[in-house]
Amino acid sequence: MPKVAIVMGSDSDLKVMSKAASMLEKLGIDYEMTIISAHRMPDKFFDWAKGAEDRGVKVIIAGAGMAAHLPGMCAALFPMPVIGVPMSGKNLDGMDALYSIVQMPPGIPVATVAIDGGMNAAILAAKILAVSDPAILEKLKDYSEEMKAGVQAKADKLHEIGYEAYLNN
Numbered sequence: 001m002p003k004v005a006i007v008m009g010s011d012s013d014l015k016v017m018s019k020a021a022s023m024l025e026k027l028g029i030d031y032e033m034t035i036i037s038a039h040r041m042p043d044k045f046f047d048w049a050k051g052a053e054d055r056g057v058k059v060i061i062a063g064a065g066m067a068a069h070l071p072g073m074c075a076a077l078f079p080m081p082v083i084g085v086p087m088s089g090k091n092l093d094g095m096d097a098l099y100s101i102v103q104m105p106p107g108i109p110v111a112t113v114a115i116d117g118g119m120n121a122a123i124l125a126a127k128i129l130a131v132s133d134p135a136i137l138e139k140l141k142d143y144s145e146e147m148k149a150g151v152q153a154k155a156d157k158l159h160e161i162g163y164e165a166y167l168n169n
Contacts, residue, residue, distance in 0.1 A: 001055070001056035002030045002055060003056065003059070003129055004029055004058065004059050004061060005034075005052050005055075005057045005059075005061070006020050006032070006034075006060075006061045007033075007061070007062050008034075008064070008070070009039075009063070010035065011035055012087075013064070014035075016085060016087060016116045016117075017033070019119040019122070020061050020085070024122045024125070024126070026143070028135075029125070029136065032055070034048065036070075045073065046077065049077035057078075058080055059080060059081045059125040060081070060082045061082075061083045061085060062074045062085065062110075063084075063118065064085070064086070064100075064101070065087035065096075066089055067097075067100050068100035069100070071083075071084030072101065072104050081111060081125075082109075083110070083113060083121045084110045084112045085112075085113055085116070085117055085121045086115045087115070088115050094115035097115070123143075126140055
């Protein structure tokens with residue numbers, strides 16, 4: 001049963017949202033992923049969002065560009081956390097989507113990550129789930145240790161060969 005739902009309004013968002021899927025897979029978290037346009041197929045969207053809880057979904061990650069209505073509409077229909085991922089766009093580099101997602105009215109919160117921040121959306125979803133799931137918490141701790149070790153390895157290499165050689169590698 002999926003714990004996280006990933007939804008996007010267009011297949012053009014898949015490059016970013018696939019990073020969320022990859023991170024959830026790395027952390028061993030079940031998810032579902034779909035493309036639904038809240039504007040072009042509102043009836044299907046309403047059914048999907050309203051049915052998410054019954055499908056076992058605990059967190060929705062919603063990616064959207066431009067006016068970015070998808071995350072807010074998810075939050076209006078789904079009673080648990082929604083994380084918005086603003087997508088970079090052709091005209092305003094994602095600032096329009098970012099402003100749209102963070103400007104939700106009182107009572108309809110949407111957590112928001114960076115523009116094109118699919119991976120961080122998955123990590124945030126995992127942290128939300130980890131509050132009541134010790135196995136996910138341990139996987140998050142392990143991931144943090146992996147990141148720390150990766151940075152340390154880069155620092156060690158820099159000290160060993162110097163910055164000019166490091167840049168040329």
